[in-house]
Amino acid sequence: MFKILRERIRQGHRTYPYPVQAPVLPERFRGRPRIDPKRCPPGCRGCEDLCPYGALQVRDGQPRIDLGLCLFCGECAAACPAGAVTFTRDHRLAVRHREDLLSGADEPRLAQALDARMKKLFGRSLKLRQVSAGGCNACEADLNVLSTLVFDLGRFGIQFVASPRHADGILVTGPVTENMKSALLDTYAAVPEPKLVIASGACAIGGGPFRGSPEVHNGIGDLLPVDLYIPGCPPHPWTALDGLLRLLGRLTQKS
Template identity: 50%
Template sequence: MLDVIKSRLLQGYRTGKFPYQAPKLPARFRGLPLLDNAKCSADCRACEQICPVGAIQKRAEGGIVLDCGKCIFCGKCETACEAGVIRFSSNHDLAVFERERLLRSDSSYSYELQPRDLVRRLCGRSLKIRQLSAAGCGACELDFNVLNTLAWDMARLHIQVVASPRHADCLLVTGPLSKNMLLALKKTYLSMPEPAFVIACGTCPISGGIFAGSEAVCDGIEETLKPDMYLPGCPPHPASILEALLRFMGRQTRPVLDTKGEDTKPH
């Protein structure tokens, strides 16, 4: 027992300082995509053709639109574009409150806290989450689950996962929603006390991701449940998920990030 206590003392405090400080992200991390359509050639469709999920479309007026709700952040478009129109930044803050905000055609970025007063009043101090995997591959589930470990410890921020939907404030859905999971999703949502909120975590529950078009899936949850927050990524980084949850609650814990991933004051 003494050896165990000594070992714990030597290990020290292991929980990271995020969200009170910017997260430490890997060098190859791909965050918020930035587009410079001024560089886009009218006769070039390299990025559109190489995208495996059809997330990029050429606009009639010139330039491209990238749908983050379909994007799997593979980076093939960035490599294929010799003009440098597309660049993935180190900004981990990807969540939005409206589906249309996931369509990107420039390098703009704005930090937005929960716009609904009802959600802020009910969830501003604590957030109880019921997580449902609607036929996910396990990646989003793992990156959400890691927030319960001592490295992230989201419970210190009053965010907890509950075992029953009857105890939950919001339903966090991962996966493309297979038809076999459709009834389970509906039953889980109907079991939650009103008002119940929904977060689509990952590209799959937003658009179906790499499974879109399969006869076995519903191409996301939007036709079944209207999400109150959309968090793209395949999978989203734990920092992206935790940042999204705090913004969903209406809580700001530090200066926000600009498109280059540098601290800046809120807009």
């Protein structure tokens, strides 16, 4: 017992002081992409041709990245001879509307809070049932990390629960395989009204690398009404936590 207490004192306080202090992410982390159209060579479409998932498109000489399809592989940035496409370490990616995932030269549109009624219901206590709809377990693993003492999701009143009947909404990962479609819809139906739906990861938003396969439904957008999109492959735990707190009105647009 004394050894345990001594070791706990040695380790000290391990929970990160977020959101008072912004998280520090490693150099290799790929966050929000930054595009400088002024540096794009005329007629160049090399980055668009290289993107294996159609996330990057050039329209009227202006490149745009669909963060809902992007796997953050970084190939577009590596292929651009002028350095017009770069990846920052900005972890803030979550949005409320699918169209807001289109990233270009303009200012990013971050997730806005729920309306007053919904925020009153869920702002201080939010219970979520996580549904893995055919995911590779990467998104699920990073969501599990949120419950560790470093992130301590529970201190914000947010918890994952075992039953949809105890939940305020569902958080979905995976491209929704045909075998998981009915289970997903049954889980959604079991959550009492009013309820929230969160799509976490490129697969849940647009199908990810499985997009177009006859065995998947390219995410949940055509199956359920989505209240929050958290892009990434997988989304970093800070990205997911940032999106959840913005949804609940705990963070301002500029923070």
